[in-house]
Amino acid sequence: MLLPDHRTGGRPGPPTERTHTGGFDAGDRSAIVSPGMIGRELELAALRTALSDPPVIVLVEGEAGIGKSRLVQELLAARTAARRQVLLATCPAFRQPFTFGPVVDAIRAATEDVVGLGLSGLAGELRPLFPEWASALPPPPEPAEDAAAARHRLFRALDEILERLDIGLLVVEEVHWADEATLEFLLYLASGPRQRVSLLVTYRSEEIALQSLLLRLSSRQSAGTARLRLSLEPLDVVGTAEMVSSMLGGERVSDDFAIFLQERTDGLPLAIEESVWLMWDRGDLIRRGNSWVRHRLSEIDVPPTVRDGVLEHSARLIDNEAET
Structure with missing residues (x-):
């Protein structure tokens, strides 16, 4: 797709005061909203500066739940008036990823037809990837x-369709899950003598296999192409408090609660958000005086989203160690 939907999360008025009386309506989320983007102002500014002078290669790394996708969403939301188009591709977590799947799906979502694009005869190489466009x-x-010559033709054909669609920035998220052909195509785009398309890729560095082509993309730089690498870090206690406050209409969060939550989530924005939703649903989050506090709570249950993500990540690490 050319631009992603992003979570805007309207900001209602201050949350209504609640006390945990046993009659708490666990399904009522009217006083809590999706969080604002907290603690990423410097990274967002660096992205905007780098992309203002293309071509550029941007690498955004960080563990699951650290906020890579949110950072990309905030960046793209502010680029609606950009001179050239943005193409967003996402690599699904398939055991056996589809060849060129992320790029093909992104191109298919960006245009309904290729009629009128003025493609050269080289575009005939795209028929196996886009059978629905065979007639055009x-x-x-x-x-x-x-095989090597055939692959080079295909890369040139894909590059041509990006040019005809006027793509100035190709964003590929979760590229640690990409198939080898997609990684080779990204290398092709990044290593050309006249790179036209800027690249922004996000990935989890701990999930990159030693033989992955992603390491070549992240370690090499072509002459004339700028490069930016961002490594996202967890939120500190202040950032945790700000994030929770943004979910509660900007109201204050107690220092003890912020410390408690940051320690038990390791400052991961996704874990913080899911924990707050879970506590709200269970009536463990209340207002006392002028601050939001936890209600007689010594521990936090692990939210299902975070639990499943940790289990999936652990299983992948075990599989990677077995392969090496």
Whole structure:
């Protein structure tokens, strides 16, 4: 797709005062909203500065739940008036990823048809990837001499369609899950003598296999192409308090509660958000005086989203260790 939907989360008035009386309506979320983006102002400014002078390669790394996608969403939300288009691709967490799947799906979502794009005969190489456009694509060219030549043709054809769609920035999220062909195409785009498309990729560094081509993308730099690497860190206690406050209409969160929550979530924004939703639903979050506090709570149950993510991540690490 050209631009992602992002969570705007309207800001209602201050939350109504509640006390935990046993009659708490666990399904009522009227006084709590999705959080604002907290603690990423410097990173967002660095992204905007880097992308203002293309071409550039941007690498955003961080563990699951750290806020990589949210940072990208905030960036793209502010680029609606950009001169060239943005193409957003996401790599699903499939055990066996589809060849060129993220790029193909993103292009398909960006345009309904290729009629009128003025594609050259080289675009006939795209027929196997876009069978629904076969009638609008040129006929397949003569077979290439070998597999390497055929792959080079396909890369050139994909590059051409990005040019015809006027793509200035290709964003690929969760690229640690990408198939090898997609990674090779990103290397192709980044290593050309006249790179036209800026790249922004997000990934979890701890999930990159030693033999992954992503390491080549992150370690090499072409002449004339700027590069920015951002490593997102967990929120501190102040950031945790600000994030929770943004979910509660900007009202104050007690220092003890912020410390308690930051220690038990390791400052991961996703874990903080899901924990606050869970406490709200269970009536463990109340207002006392002019601050929001936890209600006689010594521990936090692990939210299902966070629990499942940790289990999935642990399983992948075990699989990676077994492979090496």
